[in-house]
Structures are given as C-alpha cells and as structure tokens.
Amino acid sequence: MSRTGREKGVPELEPEVFDRAIVAVALTAGPEHRLVYYNEAFHDLFGPRPLGVPVGEAFAEPAAERFLDLLGAVHEDKAPRQVTTPRTTEGTDPGAPGRRHFVYSLSPVVSRHGPGVLTVAIDTTAHIEAAERAEELSEQRHQALQRYEALLSAVSQNVWLMSPDGVITELMGGFEEFTGLPWRPRIDQVWLDAVHPQDRAGLVQTFRDAARGTPSMFVCTFRLRAASGEYRRVQSRAVPVVRGGVTVEWVGTTADIEDQWRNRLRERLLARVATVTAAQDVAQAFGATAAAVVPELTDACAVFLLPAPGLPGPGPGGAPTATRIASTARAGLPDLPPLSDQSYQVGPVVQQVIESRRPRLVTFPSGSPPSGIVPDVSTAWLRTVRATSLTIVPIVIDAAVVAFAVAAACADSPPPGPADLALLGEVLHEVRDPLRQALELQRTRQTALTLQRALLTPTPRVPGAELAAHYQPASKTAEIGGDWYDALLLPDGSVALTIGDIAGHDLEAATSMSQLRSMLRVIAYDQAHSGPPADSLARLDRVADGLGIAPLVTAVHVQLTPRPGGGWHAAWSNAGHPPPLLLPVSGQPRFLRGEGPDLPLCVDPSLPRTTWHEDLRTGDTLLLYTDGLIEVPGTDLTEGMAHLAAHADEAQSDGVTLAALCGRLLAAADSRRDDAAVIGFRPIAQGRVWTGMWR
Known part of the structure; x- marks a missing residue:
C-alpha cells in the first residue's frame, strides 16, 4: 500500500548482503529472468548454476516448471508468492548436493540490474536440524526473516504479524498513509470496521478455513476503506508460523490491487457486451445490459424503456412515462418484482436525467428511497433490501434517450465511488450499438407483422x-x-x-x-x-x-x-x-x-x-x-x-x-x-x- 522503494528514496537492493545468509537466495533480472546472483546457501542447496543466462536454461529440470511459472507471475503483477508445500530437488546434476527438501518465496525487487525477482529458499531437510544447533539455526533464520521483511518494505505492500485471535502485533508499510488511521502497538479486530460491509463475512470465513485443522496459506481479496473515504480492493496473503504443532502467529502481506482489479473488471464487463449483441429481441437485449453490471458494479440494476419518438407516452403535465423492461439483482437478495407492461410516470429526478442526458447519483438513509424514481412496487423492494443509493444513467442512441438504467446499492452498502460510476457509464455507453440493432429489428418486425396481418x-x-x-x-x-x-x-x-x-x-x-x-x-x-x-x-x-x-x-x-x-x-x-x-x-x-x-x-x-x-x-x-x-x-x-x-x-x-x-x-x-x-x-x-x- 506504500509507495515503492525507489519513489521513497530507498536504495536499490544489493544482493551481496545475502552472501553468507543461511537461507538460499537468488536474484533474477528482466522479463527474460536472467540469473544474475545466488549465494553460497543456494549453491549448496541446488548445486552450481550458470550466471547471466535465462533461468529456464539454468534450471532445465522438469521439476522447475512451477518455479518458472511463478517467476513470470511475480514479474507481471508485482505480487510476492510463497510456496509453503515442501519441494524436492533430486540433485542429479554434476556438483549437486543430493536429494534435498525446501520451501521458497518470490518477491519483486529493484537492484542495480533493474527490476527483477528475489528468490529465498529454506532447506527443510530433517537431518540438518540437529538438536545441538537448533538454537543457532533459529537465530540465523530469524535474521533471514528480518532481511526478507526489510526487502518487502521496499515494495508497495504492508507486512504484518497477527496472533491467532486476530490481534495485529507488528505492522510494516504504509498502513497510516493508506487508511488515514494512526498506528497503535496492537490492533484488535476493530480494524474490520474499515472492511466493506459485504466483504467482512467472506474475509473472516476465509481466514477460519485457512486456520482450521492443519493451517494453510490464507489468501483473500476484499475492499478496504482508504483515507479518502473510498473503498479500494486489497489482497492479503499470510502463512501460519507453527511451533510444537501449534500455530503461534501468522505472517502476511497486504497489497493494493485496485488498479489491476479494475482493469481486469473493465475487460470482463466490456466482453459481456457480446451477450447484448447476441440478443434476439429488445427485452432480451436490455436484460443482458442489466446483467452485465451485476454484481461487479452494483447490487441490482433495472432498465426502463421510454416511448419511441412520436408515439404516445407523456403523462399528465407532459412528464414522460417509462416501462421496466428488464431487471436483475445479485444472489442473496430477495426476488425482484415481476416484469409487467404497465408504465409509470417518472418523477423530476429522472426527468432531469433524461433532459440533461447526464447520470445522477441519489443517496439516502438505508431503506428510505425517495418516491418517483422507480415504480412504487420497485420502491417497496428497495426498502426491503435496505438500499442506500440509486444511480440513474441515461441510455442515449442516435442523440435520443431511449431508456435509462437504475443501479442500486443494497444491504447497507455504501454508495458507489467515482471510479465505479465512471465504469458503469462506460459499460452502458458501449451497449449503444447492439441496443440500436435490437430496437431497429423490433421496429422492422412490427412493420412486417403489421403488413402481414393486413394482407x-x-x-x-x-x-x-x-x-x-x-x-x-x-x-x-x-x-x-x-x-x-x-x-x-x-x-x-x-x-x-x-x-x-x-x-x-x-x-x-x-x-x-x-x-x-x-x-x-x-x-x-x-x-x-x-x-x-x-x-x-x-x-x-x-x-x-x-x-x-x-x-x-x-x-x-x-x-x-x-x-x-x-x-x-x-x-x-x-x-x-x-x-x-x-x-x-x-x-x-x-x-x-x-x-x-x-x-x-x-x-x-x-x-x-x-x-x-x-x-x-x-x-x-x-x-x-x-x-x-x-x-x-x-x-x-x-x-x-x-x-x-x-x-x-x-x-x-x-x-x-x-x-x-x-x-x-x-x-x-x-x-x-x-x-x-x-x-x-x-x-x-x-x-x-x-x-x-x-x-
């Protein structure tokens, strides 16, 4: 969550500090993952490897395929990876030390060789953990962990230690900068208040699943309230520290992945426009439009069709009428009211959206939506689901507003932020062409049917x-x-x-x-x-x-x-x-x-x-x-x-x-x-x- 080391003036990594580390350390550089450094412990664990060549040549054995894939992933998304399941090297290459067991982690770094990935491997072979050296090894491994944490502090993520009961005891990184909350020596479960209401239960359940039985790696993506008041998506990864068969603490990292997540979401949502293109009629096209934005951008979405130009439609006083032609809601919410052909007279808020052709966000206390924006039956549904906001977006085709979408935040969810509103508008803008085709097809069909019936x-x-x-x-x-x-x-x-x-x-x-x-x-x-x-x-x-x-x-x-x-x-x-x-x-x-x-x-x-x-x-x-x-x-x-x-x-x-x-x-x-x-x-x-x- 903090800025990168280079942005904060932290010097580039000098890999030689790991020359005599007890853990095996190797450094690769560039997208081709050239092997530019490894220490003695790495040599002892894996045998001699050629420097200056792509790591795929240095590790040509079939068992290294997963390691090569993880290198590419870490270099691509700048997120560290940890492999806590013991891996095995057969030691068949010349100079190799024989069969060994190890675990390792990969972290993105910047060294004098440029952007790269630091690999830290720990030999877990049982015979090296002799009783007379247990205390010494523990101290050496603790020093290696300190060096690793120092390295992680140079990248945009928080590193933390947490007790099994959920109390954070140590925290490194930009926690205060990101959340706007002061750091205290101990953070109990009050920090969950900053987690998005809809993500809290899933976060807690994911951690419980990881801690149940034999503890395993914990990975969870959720929304966390930033200092600006907006929610941003972060990803936490943690592994258990087990002593004497008992989990004594968890060590983990939390990274801001909002931009990556939003870019992937944008690609997925725009890909869904293809389902609108494949629609066979107007109702199906608008139904696919509503489904394209639920649940990623909103909890529920309804599309209301306006009368075609020149057709009867305005209600008393010239106010337009609209008909709900499609609606959908995320799983877990009550069933939406059934669709009907009955139209309703829109209120001043929607009329303003139609006339200005600009979207509008309406917020209100939980479960108290204003009347006139949607039909009474829909307003009653919004009260039931404790809606907190409505976003009205006009759907403009050929310079005319043919319909409007109403997106609702439900179940006490906070209103959408500017980024969500911008993406919602972009997706609804992209469906103009398929919706135009569906409307033209409907008009053509109606003309043909009228001619056919007349004859x-x-x-x-x-x-x-x-x-x-x-x-x-x-x-x-x-x-x-x-x-x-x-x-x-x-x-x-x-x-x-x-x-x-x-x-x-x-x-x-x-x-x-x-x-x-x-x-x-x-x-x-x-x-x-x-x-x-x-x-x-x-x-x-x-x-x-x-x-x-x-x-x-x-x-x-x-x-x-x-x-x-x-x-x-x-x-x-x-x-x-x-x-x-x-x-x-x-x-x-x-x-x-x-x-x-x-x-x-x-x-x-x-x-x-x-x-x-x-x-x-x-x-x-x-x-x-x-x-x-x-x-x-x-x-x-x-x-x-x-x-x-x-x-x-x-x-x-x-x-x-x-x-x-x-x-x-x-x-x-x-x-x-x-x-x-x-x-x-x-x-x-x-x-x-x-x-x-x-x-």
Whole structure:
C-alpha cells in the first residue's frame, strides 16, 4: 500500500548482503529472468548454476516448471508468492548436493540490474536440524526473516504479524498513509470496521478455513476503506508460523490491487457486451445490459424503456412515462418484482436525467428511497433490501434517450465511488450499438407483422362449406417470416385456397409475400385463362422469376369445386411445400402427397408442374399449413407431421368447429421459433349454419 522503494528514496537492493545468509537466495533480472546472483546457501542447496543466462536454461529440470511459472507471475503483477508445500530437488546434476527438501518465496525487487525477482529458499531437510544447533539455526533464520521483511518494505505492500485471535502485533508499510488511521502497538479486530460491509463475512470465513485443522496459506481479496473515504480492493496473503504443532502467529502481506482489479473488471464487463449483441429481441437485449453490471458494479440494476419518438407516452403535465423492461439483482437478495407492461410516470429526478442526458447519483438513509424514481412496487423492494443509493444513467442512441438504467446499492452498502460510476457509464455507453440493432429489428418486425396481418384477410363465406384460417407469429424470436394464406370465392362458385412460405425473415419477405399473393389472386380469379392449379402456379412462377420478386417460394394451391349431390372435388398443385393433410370423416388422417411435390417457385420456371385430384365428402377436413406447424429443432420433419396428424385427428374426433380445430393446432405450436399459418376447408350439409371464424 506504500509507495515503492525507489519513489521513497530507498536504495536499490544489493544482493551481496545475502552472501553468507543461511537461507538460499537468488536474484533474477528482466522479463527474460536472467540469473544474475545466488549465494553460497543456494549453491549448496541446488548445486552450481550458470550466471547471466535465462533461468529456464539454468534450471532445465522438469521439476522447475512451477518455479518458472511463478517467476513470470511475480514479474507481471508485482505480487510476492510463497510456496509453503515442501519441494524436492533430486540433485542429479554434476556438483549437486543430493536429494534435498525446501520451501521458497518470490518477491519483486529493484537492484542495480533493474527490476527483477528475489528468490529465498529454506532447506527443510530433517537431518540438518540437529538438536545441538537448533538454537543457532533459529537465530540465523530469524535474521533471514528480518532481511526478507526489510526487502518487502521496499515494495508497495504492508507486512504484518497477527496472533491467532486476530490481534495485529507488528505492522510494516504504509498502513497510516493508506487508511488515514494512526498506528497503535496492537490492533484488535476493530480494524474490520474499515472492511466493506459485504466483504467482512467472506474475509473472516476465509481466514477460519485457512486456520482450521492443519493451517494453510490464507489468501483473500476484499475492499478496504482508504483515507479518502473510498473503498479500494486489497489482497492479503499470510502463512501460519507453527511451533510444537501449534500455530503461534501468522505472517502476511497486504497489497493494493485496485488498479489491476479494475482493469481486469473493465475487460470482463466490456466482453459481456457480446451477450447484448447476441440478443434476439429488445427485452432480451436490455436484460443482458442489466446483467452485465451485476454484481461487479452494483447490487441490482433495472432498465426502463421510454416511448419511441412520436408515439404516445407523456403523462399528465407532459412528464414522460417509462416501462421496466428488464431487471436483475445479485444472489442473496430477495426476488425482484415481476416484469409487467404497465408504465409509470417518472418523477423530476429522472426527468432531469433524461433532459440533461447526464447520470445522477441519489443517496439516502438505508431503506428510505425517495418516491418517483422507480415504480412504487420497485420502491417497496428497495426498502426491503435496505438500499442506500440509486444511480440513474441515461441510455442515449442516435442523440435520443431511449431508456435509462437504475443501479442500486443494497444491504447497507455504501454508495458507489467515482471510479465505479465512471465504469458503469462506460459499460452502458458501449451497449449503444447492439441496443440500436435490437430496437431497429423490433421496429422492422412490427412493420412486417403489421403488413402481414393486413394482407391476411378474413375468409369468405362459402355455401356448403366451412372455412377457417389462423396465423401466429413466432413467439421466441425477433424474426417474422413470409408465411401467408389466401381464400378466394370464384365467380363460378368454386373456391381457391393457397398457403405459402417465402424464404427470408424480414420486411422484404413480407413485402414479397404481398406481391405474390396479389398476383396469384388475379391469376386464380381470371378463370378464362387460369386453368388447373398447376397452370396457375406455373404462370405465377414465370412472373415472379422474371420480376425477381423472391429468391425461393413454396406453396400449395388448391381449387375446390362443389359436386352435384354433395361433397367437393379438390384439385391441387404443390410447389415444394409440406403436403396437405386430409382428415376423413371416417378413417385415418393422411397426407396428400401425390408422387411428391414439384420444385419451389423461382427455381426453374421452365419445368412442368402437376395437378393432383381428391374428392372430399361431407364432414371431411382439408388442412393446408406452413412448416412452422411441424418444424421442431432437433427432430425430423416426419415426426412433426405425425404429431400434427395425431393432434388434428384428436380435435376432429372431439367434434370441434373448423375454427377451433385450427386454433388448437396453432396453440400447440406456441413456443416454436418460426411463424405458422393454417387454413382449413370442410364440406358441410346444405342448410347447416356456417360457424367458421377468422383470427
């Protein structure tokens, strides 16, 4: 936490002070980790090693791989490492002293060779701890520890000793400078008051876990209140000092890692913007936006969508209204209120944020949020979680505020600091492009859906027949396809039914659908030139291909003619579409496949097309449908067709109207990813009341 030795005028490390140290000491320099020094104890422990070469050449044995990795880590993040699990050297190199056990530590230093890493290794081989030298060794090791602590005081961290009951008895480094608290000879557990409230329990539990049973290394990252009043992240590392099988104290270091942590956090948060890009609709995009900042930057976040420009929205007095479209909270907090389409009139604080396009931090006593910033149901939730602040951030796209995010500090957490607010604003700024795409896609989808619904006109009343049709847009995607159906009562009393699907899932597909539908209506109505269904589709194919209306179109076109004495005759042609389904009044359902469908439209207009024929009895049901009704990801189309036939046959057996039957089929496909359409025809006895519906 203190400044580096060079900044404080402390001289560079002179490694020769360790020449006669009882612990093994080596010094490497530079990012390539050149071995520039080692003392006699190091020579005795590891044997002769060449100086001036990268340490990877000096320690070529496979067992040294972990040591090399730790050297790179210490040089990179300037944080010391300690390996308290005994390591072993086999001593197979020439001049090596034989098999030895040791532990070691690595610390970043600056010497006359430049920045480097100091390695301190202690020989733990049992036979050197003879009883008659125990006292002497203890003193020598104590001197080595003093030298090591002196070295650590030259880097930006505190070194401390703590008793097993949590009382700090010795402290070196910039404790006063960092915390603004005066140093006392003994610091009891009152120092926990400076730890962030949300980190205290985790810090205590981590220490207890390290101290339980056989004590092990303690490592914990937490937030500590600095002299400025802000919380900064620090990392403490400590090892137990065990004598006679009893832990008598802990020796550790605490380093300020706020800048490193924040840089890594910024990278992680900006990487989460990719999840917003992958969102399929506006609600999912804003949901990913809220999730990107929880829990690292805030305890809870909600996004409120404002009405699009030109659409109704301002409440009484001209105040804007907003709708909560997404919200998320960190684990451990109560469930958020469920989302609803109900909008609320924003208060003066939010209105000021919208008009100024600047974020605003609102602080208040724990559990006492002001009204008007969020809906009443959200305000009640904030009281329950003891919120202490709200940060309102406008989301600006193309110079217009389209939404705003509200981030909450909960559970008595202190308000966010300037760095947190800046990073929160940066993340929400970075999501502008994916949010713009989602909004544009929603507008395009709505336009296409409006066009599509406008063209799906009600089915006509047909004497002697029941006619019904349903259309359902996709429920799990932002896409709209080119599905369409049509039913046309012709001058001679016959009926033309068509169902089709145009490749594409956008406004262009919907526009192409409208053109093809209109052209086929003209062709079918002009009975003097239309001919059988195959001729009608062939004429449509030539025109569509010549005008370049669509890349690929599938369709089934049926002409139904009443038969003398009852029933109807169906003549149909299939251009690459799923086959019609016939539900006989008695018997099993079957698909009218003929010898297979012809090619889709707009592929090769020169190829001939085929007309197939089928007689329908009174009570039979003919269904035309699009693949959205039978297509299930991960399954074969034949499975979907079999399911459709079984479901339709069950509905037919229940005696439901044709409109109800079509509705049930569409309801079964409610969670499909594609839109779906179905149109049905059923001959009825003359004089029966027609009960068809359209939706």
